[in-house]
Amino acid sequence: MELSVNGTSYSLDVEEDMPLLWALRDELGITGPKYGCGIAQCGACTVHIDGQAVRSCQMPVGDIGNAEITTIEGLGTPEAMHAVQQAWVDHQVAQCGYCQSGQIMQAAAFLETHPEPSDEDIDRAMSSNLCRCGTYPRIRAAVKTAAAKLQGA
Amino acid sequence: MGRTRTIARRSFLIGSAAVLGGVAFGTYLAVKPSENPLTESLAEGEAAFNPFVKITEQGITLIAPHADSGQGVHSMQTALIAEELDIALDQAEVSFGAPDPAYYNTAMANDAVPFAAFDEGLAARSMRVVASSAFKILGVQGTGGSSSTPDQYDKLRAAGAMARETLKAAAARRTGLPAEQLKTENGRVITPTGEAIPYTALAAEAAQIPPVTDTPLRDPAEWRLIGKPMQRTDIVAKSTGTLPYGIDISLPDMLHAAVRINPRQGGELLDFDAAKAEAMRGVKAVLPVTGGLAVVADNTWRAFKAAEALEVTWGPAPYPAEQAEHWEAVANSFTPERLNTTWRDDGDVDTAHQGEVITAEYRAPYVAHQPLEPLGAIIRADANGAEVWSGHQLPRFVQMQVAAKVGCEMEQVTFHNQFIGGSFGHRLEFDVITLAAEIAAQLPGVPIKLTFSREEDFAQDYPRQIGMARSTGSVKDGRVESWALDIATVSSSVSQMGRMGLSLSGPDAQIVAGAWNMPFALPHLRVRGYIVPELAPTSSWRSVGASTSGFFAEGFFDELIHAAGADPLEERLRLVTRPVHRQVLEAIGEMSNWGSDLGAGRGRGLAMFESFGVPVAEVVEVTDTPAGIRIDKVFVAADVGRVVDPVNFENLVQGGVIWGLGHAINSEITYADGKAEQSNYHMAEGMRLYQTPQIEVRGLENGSHVRGIGEPPVPPAAPALANAIFAATGTRLREMPFYKHINFV
Numbered sequence: 001m002e003l004s005v006n007g008t009s010y011s012l013d014v015e016e017d018m019p020l021l022w023a024l025r026d027e028l029g030i031t032g033p034k035y036g037c038g039i040a041q042c043g044a045c046t047v048h049i050d051g052q053a054v055r056s057c058q059m060p061v062g063d064i065g066n067a068e069i070t071t072i073e074g075l076g077t078p079e080a081m082h083a084v085q086q087a088w089v090d091h092q093v094a095q096c097g098y099c100q101s102g103q104i105m106q107a108a109a110f111l112e113t114h115p116e117p118s119d120e121d122i123d124r125a126m127s128s129n130l131c132r133c134g135t136y137p138r139i140r141a142a143v144k145t146a147a148a149k150l151q152g153a
Numbered sequence: 154m155g156r157t158r159t160i161a162r163r164s165f166l167i168g169s170a171a172v173l174g175g176v177a178f179g180t181y182l183a184v185k186p187s188e189n190p191l192t193e194s195l196a197e198g199e200a201a202f203n204p205f206v207k208i209t210e211q212g213i214t215l216i217a218p219h220a221d222s223g224q225g226v227h228s229m230q231t232a233l234i235a236e237e238l239d240i241a242l243d244q245a246e247v248s249f250g251a252p253d254p255a256y257y258n259t260a261m262a263n264d265a266v267p268f269a270a271f272d273e274g275l276a277a278r279s280m281r282v283v284a285s286s287a288f289k290i291l292g293v294q295g296t297g298g299s300s301s302t303p304d305q306y307d308k309l310r311a312a313g314a315m316a317r318e319t320l321k322a323a324a325a326r327r328t329g330l331p332a333e334q335l336k337t338e339n340g341r342v343i344t345p346t347g348e349a350i351p352y353t354a355l356a357a358e359a360a361q362i363p364p365v366t367d368t369p370l371r372d373p374a375e376w377r378l379i380g381k382p383m384q385r386t387d388i389v390a391k392s393t394g395t396l397p398y399g400i401d402i403s404l405p406d407m408l409h410a411a412v413r414i415n416p417r418q419g420g421e422l423l424d425f426d427a428a429k430a431e432a433m434r435g436v437k438a439v440l441p442v443t444g445g446l447a448v449v450a451d452n453t454w455r456a457f458k459a460a461e462a463l464e465v466t467w468g469p470a471p472y473p474a475e476q477a478e479h480w481e482a483v484a485n486s487f488t489p490e491r492l493n494t495t496w497r498d499d500g501d502v503d504t505a506h507q508g509e510v511i512t513a514e515y516r517a518p519y520v521a522h523q524p525l526e527p528l529g530a531i532i533r534a535d536a537n538g539a540e541v542w543s544g545h546q547l548p549r550f551v552q553m554q555v556a557a558k559v560g561c562e563m564e565q566v567t568f569h570n571q572f573i574g575g576s577f578g579h580r581l582e583f584d585v586i587t588l589a590a591e592i593a594a595q596l597p598g599v600p601i602k603l604t605f606s607r608e609e610d611f612a613q614d615y616p617r618q619i620g621m622a623r624s625t626g627s628v629k630d631g632r633v634e635s636w637a638l639d640i641a642t643v644s645s646s647v648s649q650m651g652r653m654g655l656s657l658s659g660p661d662a663q664i665v666a667g668a669w670n671m672p673f674a675l676p677h678l679r680v681r682g683y684i685v686p687e688l689a690p691t692s693s694w695r696s697v698g699a700s701t702s703g704f705f706a707e708g709f710f711d712e713l714i715h716a717a718g719a720d721p722l723e724e725r726l727r728l729v730t731r732p733v734h735r736q737v738l739e740a741i742g743e744m745s746n747w748g749s750d751l752g753a754g755r756g757r758g759l760a761m762f763e764s765f766g767v768p769v770a771e772v773v774e775v776t777d778t779p780a781g782i783r784i785d786k787v788f789v790a791a792d793v794g795r796v797v798d799p800v801n802f803e804n805l806v807q808g809g810v811i812w813g814l815g816h817a818i819n820s821e822i823t824y825a826d827g828k829a830e831q832s833n834y835h836m837a838e839g840m841r842l843y844q845t846p847q848i849e850v851r852g853l854e855n856g857s858h859v860r861g862i863g864e865p866p867v868p869p870a871a872p873a874l875a876n877a878i879f880a881a882t883g884t885r886l887r888e889m890p891f892y893k894h895i896n897f898v
Contacts, residue, residue: 022452022454025401029403031394032394036834038457073393073395077395078393078395092385094388096223099525104392123843130525130838132575132839133812134812
């Protein structure tokens with residue numbers, strides 16, 4: 001089957017029901033999306049499919065068709081960061097950092113549809129992503145900073 | 154400030170009888186300096202000044218031997234060296250280094266002795282020398298116990314200063330100028346005429362001269378980095394998905410493994426049928442491992458699926474099968490036979506308790522670690538030894554454990570430590586390492602990446618100790634008069650050390666950690682520790698013993714103060730004995746505007762507890778809403794002697810509070826049929842963002858020693874919350890998790 005990830009087309013021979021997460025990580029070597037729980041409880045595996053935040057551990061590759069997949073690697077790079085990534089750096093959000101790829105992908109998709117989020121909007125949108133280190137206060141602040149920056153851009 | 158030579162004796166050559174009051178305790182072998190691990194691999198033209206700094210023509214490498222499971226230890230170690238070496242944070246390659254006995258952890262040894270962290274008396278200092286010597290013999294290159302900053306604070310700055318001055322001496326020789334006229338900046342020696350010689354160009358010459366060891370450390374007033382907000386060296390990589398964790402490493406021809414181990418931990422595999430699993434796509438082998446089976450496949454998901462498809466019959470657990478039996482064992486341990494020791498006995502509690510007394514029983518359950526990166530390791534083994542890629546807090550023990558499984562010498566095991574996606578104590582354990590080694594040994598030459606599924610990780614986790622406390626106290630004339638605090642827990646120290654082939658000598662100070670040495674002068678105060686017979690295996694969980702004793706002590710102290718009709722802050726201030734703790738209490742009172750009216754349906758609770766030498770006071774404010782308790786705000790004051798990076802400090806404190814509150818509210822591990830009943834985050838999730846209060850943090854610097862902040866914010870969180878809920882609702886919570894007794898928003 002064919003998958004389009006971060007603008008590149010890949011062909012791979014895997015089961016239709018293999019979760020996208022494991023196709024990305026073990027078949028394509030794209031390791032930004034993380035395995036955390038396997039049951040859509042933690043959000044560490046979050047990617048965008050046609051711009052929507054999706055838990056890749058629950059998304060069978062056979063259901064994706066020719067939709068465009070974006071992972072954290074495709075959102076921005078260390079040299080050219082997305083506004084959300086830059087806000088994450090500015091607020092020094094990460095501790096262990098393992099959940100942050102998913103947090104950032106969740107926040108980036110959320111801000112596309114909620115450019116001027118209220119505090120409650122942020123709490124609602126970001127509460128499905130677990131951070132065991134407890135960086136939540138900084139996540140809140142970084143989402144607000146990113147929203148302001150994207151509005152100004 | 155001291156000179157490097159003095160500093161060196163005091164820290165990394167600690168054990169010298171001449172320095173610590175002439176007390177040697179037969180530790181001659183232990184005071185021999187470790188061999189420098191860098192010199193062995195040096196090529197011609199390279200100079201190694203000490204085990205922490207390496208400079209070649211190609212560049213500067215810093216060795217930051219402490220593991221980083223998220224606290225920013227890697228970055229902190231870099232900053233300590235860079236402060237004295239005069240380089241920018243991004244100017245050097247930073248490596249975890251190869252495991253080596255030279256990197257033993259002085260600070261962890263200091264905290265391993267049963268004396269209060271503030272006790273600088275002769276007996277305490279003597280014991281620390283012994284403990285530190287033992288650690289050195291073992292070569293414990295350990296990360297844990299919030300010890301990385303205290304361990305490295307002097308050593309790395311001294312190493313940086315020594316390197317800088319030796320480079321200046323080399324430049325002086327080359328230029329003919331006196332070293333006093335040379336300056337250093339951004340990795341270069343600068344002459345009075347402005348000529349800049351890069352350190353890298355001086356490496357070869359610096360190797361030819363004796364190191365300059367007699368260098369004063371800089372006065373804090375001169376610091377460029379320490380004490381100021383820094384950008385963590387790992388922050389860009391962690392914000393762009395480009396930092397590889399152990400789970401992200403890939404090697405040519407690597408295969409992926411999953412395991413299915415008896416969920417009755419330590420029990421046997423009695424029977425199995427692997428036919429179905431073996432026939433599944435991508436499965437290469439099903440292999441026996443300790444306590445169960447491993448599946449080796451060409452993809453992690455295929456390995457997980459095949460492991461689930463194994464048909465297995467498990468033997469019984471070597472501990473009680475049902476949770477009620479565990480509680481019963483704890484409750485039955487308050488006996489003279491199970492008395493571990495009487496840690497404190499001020500005044501005469503028994504006489505004081507002949508009148509009217511207040512009693513209460515507190516409970517703390519088993520709790521899982523469950524960092525978000527599941528346990529994993531990559532191992533390739535062959536006739537020449539083994540190579541290991543994983544993140545671990547005890548690298549030398551990794552080498553030992555792998556060597557034992559593979560059948561080689563530990564020197565034949567190469568360990569590549571990796572960034573860790575959270576630990577909270579989980580990466581002090583070895584199961585994933587030894588299981589991966591068992592698999593790799595059966596498939597020589599093939600790199601095997603073993604990843605625990607989340608369910609396997611829950612099933613095989615060694616949780617926090619289970620325990621109870623029984624308190625009796627009395628009040629008189631509006632004051633707390635007496636308190637007898639008895640704590641019974643299983644010993645996570647005994648359990649954990651047992652798995653490492655070590656035994657605990659003497660009583661387990663963790664059972665009563667922070668409680669026996671509480672800085673309060675009551676007329677009558679007794680603290681006794683009781684050791685519960687081993688039940689389910691347990692391990693160190695962020696803040697270890699203090700995570701339970703803090704709740705037991707500060708919860709009941711609040712009850713006594715309430716019974717006395719006193720104010721929680723005023724009464725603590727009246728009773729506190731140590732100036733540093735008093736200042737923490739005064740700070741929290743000021744920050745939280747203690748005593749002001751919060752309005753109807755609201756309440757605030759206070760707790761102060763010391764762990765790892767750090768007194769932390771927290772005030773939690775809650776509102777009793779129709780839907781349940783909402784945590785509005787938390788104030789935290791903590792004294793670490795010196796705040797190395799205020800931004801990272803605030804982040805770690807907030808995270809510690811969230812860890813403490815979240816688990817106190819909703820997390821426990823319970824056993825049924827010998828198995829942990831919780832299998833994933835939906836059954837033990839900790840705090841989520843919508844529940845997170847505002848958390849205001851103040852770092853104090855009155856303490857005489859620099860301390861770590863990873864764990865100390867945890868213990869006061871649960872009692873401060875319980876005390877706030879009492880203030881708001883009149884309901885006293887004496888058992889975690891709290892959601893069994895009250896609703897939360």
